[in-house]
Amino acid sequence: MKRTVELDIESAEHARNWKSTARDLQETCPMAWSTTHGGFWVATRYRDILRLAQENDTFTAAKTFDPDTGIVEGGTSLPPMPVARLVPAETENPEWEGFRGLLNPRLSPKAVELLRSRAEGFAAGLIDRVIETGRMDIVDDYTNPLTAMVTLAVLGIPPEEWRTFADPLHALTSLRKSDPAYPHAIELAQIMDKRIEEEIDRRTANPGDDLISYLLNSKIDGQALRREDIHQMIFNVIAGGVDTTASLTANVILHLQENPDHRRRLIEDRTLIPKAREEFVRYFSPLHGTVRTAKTGASVAGQNVSAGDRIYLLLASANRDPEIFEDPDEVVLDRCPNRHIGFGAGMHRCVGSFLARMMFETMLNEFLDRIPEYEVLAEGADRYPSISPINGWVRAPISFPPGTRRAAATNGVSEGDQGHSPGDR
Ligand code: HEM
Numbered sequence: 001m002k003r004t005v006e007l008d009i010e011s012a013e014h015a016r017n018w019k020s021t022a023r024d025l026q027e028t029c030p031m032a033w034s035t036t037h038g039g040f041w042v043a044t045r046y047r048d049i050l051r052l053a054q055e056n057d058t059f060t061a062a063k064t065f066d067p068d069t070g071i072v073e074g075g076t077s078l079p080p081m082p083v084a085r086l087v088p089a090e091t092e093n094p095e096w097e098g099f100r101g102l103l104n105p106r107l108s109p110k111a112v113e114l115l116r117s118r119a120e121g122f123a124a125g126l127i128d129r130v131i132e133t134g135r136m137d138i139v140d141d142y143t144n145p146l147t148a149m150v151t152l153a154v155l156g157i158p159p160e161e162w163r164t165f166a167d168p169l170h171a172l173t174s175l176r177k178s179d180p181a182y183p184h185a186i187e188l189a190q191i192m193d194k195r196i197e198e199e200i201d202r203r204t205a206n207p208g209d210d211l212i213s214y215l216l217n218s219k220i221d222g223q224a225l226r227r228e229d230i231h232q233m234i235f236n237v238i239a240g241g242v243d244t245t246a247s248l249t250a251n252v253i254l255h256l257q258e259n260p261d262h263r264r265r266l267i268e269d270r271t272l273i274p275k276a277r278e279e280f281v282r283y284f285s286p287l288h289g290t291v292r293t294a295k296t297g298a299s300v301a302g303q304n305v306s307a308g309d310r311i312y313l314l315l316a317s318a319n320r321d322p323e324i325f326e327d328p329d330e331v332v333l334d335r336c337p338n339r340h341i342g343f344g345a346g347m348h349r350c351v352g353s354f355l356a357r358m359m360f361e362t363m364l365n366e367f368l369d370r371i372p373e374y375e376v377l378a379e380g381a382d383r384y385p386s387i388s389p390i391n392g393w394v395r396a397p398i399s400f401p402p403g404t405r406r407a408a409a410t411n412g413v414s415e416g417d418q419g420h421s422p423g424d425r
Contacts, residue, residue: 002303003029008036009078009289009312009388010176018288018387019329022317031301037079040291040310041303046321046341048301049313052292054346056092059292059311061348063090074293077389078312079177083189086239087232089348096347098220099233103351106154106211112354119150119359122159123366124406131370134402135377138253139393143246143363144170150359151241155234156210157199168192169242174384174392196234200227211237237352244286245356247392249363250381251284254396255331257376262333267368276333277360282340283331285316288391290344315341316391374400 007021008014014021022044025032030045043049052059063075063085072080075090085091088099105111123146130136148162157165169192171185199212207213215230225233256263266272294309305311319340320328343350350356381396 003032005032005034005042006036007032007034007042009034009042010037010178010386012385015383015385015387018314018316019320022314022320026317026321031303031305033303034312038310040078040312041300041305042312042314043300044314044317044321045301046318046324049315049318050341050345052300052311052313053290053341053344053348056347058295058298060092060295061090061290061292062092076291078289078291078310081172081177082186083172084228084232084235086236087229088351089236089240093347099229100347100351102215102218102220102225103233103237106214107351107355109354112358115150115153115355116358116362118153119146119362120366122146122149123362127366127370128405131403131405135397135399136371138250138381138396138398139246140395142367143249143253144242146363147246147249147359148238148242150355151238154211154241154355155199155237156203156208156212157195161195164195165192165238166242166246169239170392170394173239173243173390174386174394176386179385192238193231193235196231199234200230240350240352241355243390243392244352245359247286247384247390248280248284248356249360250393250396251286251391252280252360252364253367253398254376254381254393255280255284257374257398259331262331263368263372265333266364267372270365272333273361273364274357275336275338277357277364278338278340278342279331279333279335280360281342282319282325282335282338284391285319285340285342286391287342287344288316288388289314290348290389315344370403371398371400374398 025042025044030043030048032042034040034042043052060074061076064073065082065084070082072082075085088096088103091099126142126145130141136142144166145162148166149159152159152162152165168185168188171181172189175182175185203212203216207217212234215225215233218225266276290313292311292313294305294307294311296307298305319342322328324339343353375398377397377399379397382394384390384392384394
């Protein structure tokens with residue numbers, strides 16, 4: 001029997017109650033039909049979500065958007081985002097294979113390792129800015145700038161422009177699409193689009209050893225890439241690179257404040273970090289969910305899905321499925337095995353996972369070295385108004401015993417530079 005629920009994945013109620021809702025659905029109706037946002041299925045069990053992510057001939061992430069009519073079909077957001085498709089995230093084969101084949105070597109473990117010392121320099125420089133004051137905002141002073149600066153470094157865009165790229169993305173992913181501020185987020189994204197166009201021109205005239213130049217000089221089946229696809233690949237790398245890892249790290253720093261025993265264990269034994277990192281990706285599922293559209297009729301968890309139906313893959317619920325994970329609601333720092341799907345599954349599995357891991361480790365190590373003791377300030381931390389798609393934080397102010405700057409750390413983070421705001425341009 002089709003069970004109907006009124007699950008609004010963008011609502012504050014969902015942000016508060018998603019765990020109990022997901023557990024109830026897992027037990028009673030793992031494929032439920034939500035009547036919100038035009039109607040969609042919500043999948044909550046690990047094994048069904050894995051199948052939905054892996055059977056790409058039946059369940060597609062592909063998207064089309066017509067800027068003249070504003071009509072969006074398919075894609076990985078619910079409700080749909082009225083912007084061009086992400087490449088490769090919202091493409092399907094045969095196109096996807098070519099795009100992904102180009103990105104893989106540029107984001108491989110070896111390629112990412114070459115960026116580590118630069119990331120460490122950014123992390124040290126960002127902490128230097130605040131260390132003597134005894135106060136910082138984990139999000140605005142640390143996790144947002146670092147992830148954006150490293151991602152821009154991959155692309156060859158000046159890192160001090162991080163706000164131009166980070167602010168639109170945080171607004172686009174954190175606000176409900178019905179929020180009165182959402183149209184402004186779209187305007188900011190258009191400013192970001194303009195900057196991407198300028199960077200494509202700059203790299204066309206003057207190529208370097210960066211991802212944009214590489215894409216401009218690449219071919220798929222003997223053909224140069226279309227400019228709009230290069231643009232959307234750059235957009236996808238920024239979208240993937242900036243918000244997810246920032247959210248993961250902010251969640252973890254807040255968790256470690258509430259769980260001093262975990263903080264102590266990680267400070268004393270850094271070899272725990274790789275396992276703990278995977279556990280945090282499982283537990284917080286920074287990309288809370290993604291979306292597929294059925295291309296043909298199919299039966300999933302006993303429900304008849306029709307061609308054209310939209311399906312929300314609640315990754316956070318899969319990652320807390322008691323059939324797969326013992327004590328799923330506990331953080332077990334050395335959990336092993338840990339078959340989480342926080343980075344997705346199937347062909348669209350995160351191409352940036354190595355970069356994400358490196359940025360997370362860099363931020364956490366520097367933070368634990370320099371700010372081992374801290375308190376969240378009384379005004380408290382604010383969650384994103386909507387945790388779908390990203391389970392992130394707007395702000396998380398903390399205080400700590402002031403420390404000293406690292407003499408050597410200038411590393412790309414200039415004095416007093418708070419980044420350019422898109423509105424400044
Ligand atoms: C903790 C951090 C991250 C998490 C949790 C995460 C999560 C995910 C997930 C779940 C998917 C699959 C989405 C789907 O199936 O619809 C995905 C895809 C993707 N991610 Fe990440 N991501 C992270 C960091 C990054 C970073 C740093 C980058 C930067 C390059 C990135 C770029 C991408 C791209 C381009 C895709 C699309 C891949 C494809 O379609 O082939 N992600 N990510």
